[in-house]
Amino acid sequence: MSSTTKVQGFSTESGSxxxxxxxxxxxxxxxxxxxxxxxxxxxxxxxxxxxxESIQASVLLAKTxxxxxxxxxxxxxxxxxxxxxxxxxxxxxxxxxxxIFIGIANIGQAAPALGVLVLFFLxxxxxxxxxxxxxxxxxxxxxxxxxxxxxxxxxxxxLVDAGRGIGMSSRGVLFRIEAPLAVPxxxxxxxxxxxLAVGTATLAFFVNGGGLGELVDTxxxxxxxxxxxxxxxxxxxxxxxxxxxxxxxxxxxxxxxxS
Amino acid sequence: xxxxxxxxxxxxxNVTKRYPGTGEPAVKDFNMTIPAGKIVIFVGPSGxxxxxxxxxxxxxxxxxxxxxxxxGEDTLKLNAxxxxxxxxxxxxxxxxFPHFTVAQNIAVVPGLLDWEKKKIGDRVDEMMDxxxxxxxxxxxxxxxxxxxxxxxxxxxxxxxxxxxxxxxMDEPFGAVDPITRGNLQDELLRLQLELRKTIVFxxxxxxxxxxxxxxxxxxxxxxxxxQFDTPEAILANPAxxxxxxxxxxxxxxxxxxxxxxxxxxxxxxxxxxxxxxSSPAELRKQMSEQGxxxxxxxxxxxxxxxxxxxxxxxxxxxxxxxxxPVGDNVSxxxxxxxxxEAILSEGGNAxxxxxxxxxxxxxxxxxxxxxxxxxxxxxxxxxxxx
Numbered sequence: 001m002s003s004t005t006k007v008q009g010f011s012t013e014s015g016s017x018x019x020x021x022x023x024x025x026x027x028x029x030x031x032x033x034x035x036x037x038x039x040x041x042x043x044x045x046x047x048x049x050x051x052x053e054s055i056q057a058s059v060l061l062a063k064t065x066x067x068x069x070x071x072x073x074x075x076x077x078x079x080x081x082x083x084x085x086x087x088x089x090x091x092x093x094x095x096x097x098x099x100i101f102i103g104i105a106n107i108g109q110a111a112p113a114l115g116v117l118v119l120f121f122l123x124x125x126x127x128x129x130x131x132x133x134x135x136x137x138x139x140x141x142x143x144x145x146x147x148x149x150x151x152x153x154x155x156x157x158x159l160v161d162a163g164r165g166i167g168m169s170s171r172g173v174l175f176r177i178e179a180p181l182a183v184p185x186x187x188x189x190x191x192x193x194x195x196l197a198v199g200t201a202t203l204a205f206f207v208n209g210g211g212l213g214e215l216v217d218t219x220x221x222x223x224x225x226x227x228x229x230x231x232x233x234x235x236x237x238x239x240x241x242x243x244x245x246x247x248x249x250x251x252x253x254x255x256x257x258x259s
Numbered sequence: 260x261x262x263x264x265x266x267x268x269x270x271x272x273n274v275t276k277r278y279p280g281t282g283e284p285a286v287k288d289f290n291m292t293i294p295a296g297k298i299v300i301f302v303g304p305s306g307x308x309x310x311x312x313x314x315x316x317x318x319x320x321x322x323x324x325x326x327x328x329x330x331g332e333d334t335l336k337l338n339a340x341x342x343x344x345x346x347x348x349x350x351x352x353x354x355x356f357p358h359f360t361v362a363q364n365i366a367v368v369p370g371l372l373d374w375e376k377k378k379i380g381d382r383v384d385e386m387m388d389x390x391x392x393x394x395x396x397x398x399x400x401x402x403x404x405x406x407x408x409x410x411x412x413x414x415x416x417x418x419x420x421x422x423x424x425x426x427x428m429d430e431p432f433g434a435v436d437p438i439t440r441g442n443l444q445d446e447l448l449r450l451q452l453e454l455r456k457t458i459v460f461x462x463x464x465x466x467x468x469x470x471x472x473x474x475x476x477x478x479x480x481x482x483x484x485x486q487f488d489t490p491e492a493i494l495a496n497p498a499x500x501x502x503x504x505x506x507x508x509x510x511x512x513x514x515x516x517x518x519x520x521x522x523x524x525x526x527x528x529x530x531x532x533x534x535x536x537s538s539p540a541e542l543r544k545q546m547s548e549q550g551x552x553x554x555x556x557x558x559x560x561x562x563x564x565x566x567x568x569x570x571x572x573x574x575x576x577x578x579x580x581x582x583x584p585v586g587d588n589v590s591x592x593x594x595x596x597x598x599x600e601a602i603l604s605e606g607g608n609a610x611x612x613x614x615x616x617x618x619x620x621x622x623x624x625x626x627x628x629x630x631x632x633x634x635x636x637x638x639x640x641x642x643x644x645x
Contacts, residue, residue, distance in 0.1 A: 158350065161350065162350055162355075164343070165317065165354075165427075166367060166417065166418070167343035167371050168371065172371075180358050255358035256358060257358045258357055
């Protein structure tokens with residue numbers, strides 16, 4: 001078992017635990033302050049009619065909601081496919097095909113997100129939420145898939161042997177020993193995937209998926225800097241908040257007893 | 260399920276394991292009967308196939324051919340997972356699940372066997388008491404919060420939790436310090452007195468094998484049995500050069516750890532005198548009558564106090580201060596190794612005491628060498644006859 005080639009996992013650890021704690025508190029505060037200031041500026045300046053059409057609470061909320069929705073759907077797809085697939089690919093009988101799936105996921109991430117999005121649109125001729133969520137999910141699948149595999153492979157083989165030796169079935173060992181011990185790495189992968197997804201969701205407007213990218217696009221095309229800035233700042237703020245939620249999950253969802 | 264199952268006999272017949280793509284089998288035509296309720300040690304150099312042989316008993320490795328029965332039941336006909344739930348398994352560094360508490364680790368097999376929750380809880384506490392861990396303190400700890408020795412105890416408790424008749428132990432004490440290892444070995448022997456399981460124990464440490472084994476199987480390449488006998492017999496008469504090499508230097512010294520003073524013919528003819536009841540002059544008279552140059556002075560409760568040479572007596576005023584004090588003494592429970600140590604430090608003769616510390620005799624180096632010689636002769640005669 002230990003002879004299998006180990007794939008390197010993604011890690012979002014910054015090294016010091018103390019620094020992590022500070023970041024856990026400071027990150028959301030900084031985001032709220034910056035977004036608040038930008039919104040205050042946008043709403044108090046004198047907007048012309050084109051700007052006013054975009055810079056109003058209902059529009060900003062709707063676009064933000066669309067953006068969050070895409071991200072949540074992508075996260076669900078990524079976890080729903082990446083974790084089970086990763087678990088299956090670590091079984092001894094699946095070893096020969098594992099590199100194929102890793103290869104496909106690698107292609108998904110290496111290809112430009114916009115290209116994947118547009119090709120998928122041309123191929124299916126769908127538009128809207130799913131036309132955006134599916135290709136973005138493909139694009140951000142790799143971290144979860146790969147970290148699931150690495151997480152399970154890095155479980156001490158002696159524990160698997162002990163589990164089998166006292167009479168657990170191989171399924172029992174997978175679900176009770178290997179998977180729980182892989183959770184910290186899976187969560188680190190999910191956080192990376194989420195960050196990729198929330199960033200890429202700004203491209204969803206190309207296929208009528210909505211999201212904050214639409215504000216950026218409007219501001220750019222109609223030459224209204226304030227709309228562009230509001231869209232961009234909201235997208236960045238949202239990305240940082242999602243990353244923060246990922247950090248919270250890593251901090252509190254890992255198995256007990258490991259440190 | 261709660262009845263105490265004593266061990267079951269394990270029988271291996273023509274067991275062979277051949278890995279695909281290798282010429283020679285890893286285990287070749289292995290035959291052995293492991294008696295119920297005994298500790299049998301597989302000992303041999305690394306890579307000899309001893310672990311492979313053991314792992315075929317619970318089918319962590321499937322034999323290529325041959326049959327293995329436990330208590331008469333063919334293991335190859337059982338579901339492998341069900342089989343393993345009836346065979347305790349303890350490994351090096353315990354193999355505890357780090358995200359399970361101590362109690363959860365011990366409860367795994369009873370859980371797999373669908374015991375009731377209440378019964379599992381009681382059993383966990385019982386097992387923790389058995390291996391000397393206070394349940395109220397350690398039940399909810401995680402393995403990482405325990406010392407190596409404590410983890411190993413939990414490993415043994417987990418292996419025994421469902422009261423399996425057979426226990427397989429793969430170098431279970433290999434990764435702990437020598438003192439803890441000694442304690443764990445003593446405890447295993449104590450447990451075994453109570454439980455009488457059939458234990459197959461793999462180690463590469465021959466001293467551990469001598470200490471724990473009812474019988475030792477010295478295994479060579481491909482798990483071929485070089486010798487399968489009691490520790491005494493193997494030490495006294497190694498079957499071949501390979502066994503002799505494995506026994507190593509000091510076989511006679513190791514034998515001394517297996518024998519107790521009560522098992523040998525120590526002397527009980529020393530001249531003794533009880534101090535308050537006698538005087539130097541009286542003792543001197545006795546000594547010249549019996550032609551002895553040394554006497555042993557005892558106190559009122561017949562505990563040895565001092566050695567007296569006859570020439571010490573001419574100037575002595577009281578028996579309480581004459582001669583030199585008795586240093587090391589040995590009890591009838593001591594091993595011959597302890598006795599030899601005492602003999603050497605006392606200068607030729609050590610006093611043997613009984614259970615209350617009273618004088619029962621003396622032992623000298625000749626007694627020890629005669630005993631070893633006698634054992635050799637017996638085992639030589641035995642192997643010549645067979």
